[in-house]
Amino acid sequence: MQGVLATLPFMVMVAPFGLLFGVLGTEAGLPIQQVLAFSAVIIAGAAQFTALSLMEDAAPAIVVILTALAVNLRMAMYSATLAPFLGTAPFWQKAFMAYGLFDLNFLLADTKFRQATGWTAPQRAAYFSGTSVVIILAWVGATYVGTVVGQALPDWLALDFALPLTFLAMIAPSLRTIPHVVGALASVVFALAFAFVPFGLGLLIAAALAVILAAETERRLQ
Amino acid sequence: MIPPESTVWIIIAAIGLGSWVLRYSFMGLLGGRVLPAWVLRHLRYTAVAIIPGLIAPIVLFPPATGGVPDAPRLIAGCVVLAVGIATGKIFPALVAGVAALAVGLSI
Numbered sequence: 001m002q003g004v005l006a007t008l009p010f011m012v013m014v015a016p017f018g019l020l021f022g023v024l025g026t027e028a029g030l031p032i033q034q035v036l037a038f039s040a041v042i043i044a045g046a047a048q049f050t051a052l053s054l055m056e057d058a059a060p061a062i063v064v065i066l067t068a069l070a071v072n073l074r075m076a077m078y079s080a081t082l083a084p085f086l087g088t089a090p091f092w093q094k095a096f097m098a099y100g101l102f103d104l105n106f107l108l109a110d111t112k113f114r115q116a117t118g119w120t121a122p123q124r125a126a127y128f129s130g131t132s133v134v135i136i137l138a139w140v141g142a143t144y145v146g147t148v149v150g151q152a153l154p155d156w157l158a159l160d161f162a163l164p165l166t167f168l169a170m171i172a173p174s175l176r177t178i179p180h181v182v183g184a185l186a187s188v189v190f191a192l193a194f195a196f197v198p199f200g201l202g203l204l205i206a207a208a209l210a211v212i213l214a215a216e217t218e219r220r221l222q
Numbered sequence: 223m224i225p226p227e228s229t230v231w232i233i234i235a236a237i238g239l240g241s242w243v244l245r246y247s248f249m250g251l252l253g254g255r256v257l258p259a260w261v262l263r264h265l266r267y268t269a270v271a272i273i274p275g276l277i278a279p280i281v282l283f284p285p286a287t288g289g290v291p292d293a294p295r296l297i298a299g300c301v302v303l304a305v306g307i308a309t310g311k312i313f314p315a316l317v318a319g320v321a322a323l324a325v326g327l328s329i
Contacts, residue, residue: 038234041235071272072237073265083248097249161286163277171269172307173307173315174269176310187275203272207271218263
């Protein structure tokens with residue numbers, strides 16, 4: 001319950017992105033049930049937008065899948081970070097918490113668990129499950145509203161640019177550390193340089209190089 | 223153009239399953255153990271390594287203008303970056319960028 005209450009205020013931030021996915025998915029020509037399935041099955045902001053963008057570029061399915069999963073690789077880092085706090089929960093609960101693991105509740109829980117040192121493992125699992133329930137419902141609900149709104153929006157809204165602006169807004173706040181800036185710049189430069197590589201694979205090559213450069217920068221700065 | 227409906231279902235299922243495996247991975251299998259620092263160091267930068275490269279071509283050469291660089295869109299992109307870096311928050315950055323785009327396209 002505490003998890004539910006702690007997460008609610010942030011839904012003001014999460015809902016617009018779910019809504020936007022609903023709008024853009026509908027605009028891209030996906031049937032409503034597929035737009036909703038994206039949100040209900042994948043529950044990830046950036047990965048869904050990535051998949052949508054690549055599908056519109058007519059990238060092959062395997063490239064769409066690999067790139068979206070690469071965007072979600074950071075979820076493995078979240079999972080590893082939360083493992084010491086949540087790793088002892090029963091399987092079904094971990095399975096559910098994993099399903100609802102999102103950038104937002106990771107940040108909330110990581111902060112909370114480090115502060116509330118007296119909490120027991122079941123208390124932490126209950127808190128995290130609460131945040132997951134809110135996020136799953138808000139994400140899918142907002143997407144549904146988006147699919148309805150999307151069909152009613154006028155064309156002059158320049159929706160072609162909503163997706164890039166959303167991505168920029170998601171990335172910009174992280175560009176306050178040098179390794180992140182290096183990673184972002186390398187990503188842009190290599191993505192443009194490898195744009196000639198077929199099947200959208202240039203982006204994956206660029207991403208691999210950018211990750212290595214960013215991590216190496218962090219290591220040298222220590 | 224988006225792929226046929228059956229392909230999209232496969233894409234949804236594969237990304238969904240793969241994402242769940244990534245999320246469950248360490249929480250489920252490692253129990254309480256911790257990953258080596260160098261692995262975490264690389265995982266930390268996966269999003270920032272992909273997304274800028276994904277959108278750079280769209281921001282610089284928007285398909286909506288036939289790939290010709292477009293001042294309102296470029297300025298809106300810069301506004302989002304500036305506000306996002308200055309405030310450290312996603313939503314104010316997006317609102318500022320949308321406002322800049324709306325103003326830019328109307329003049």
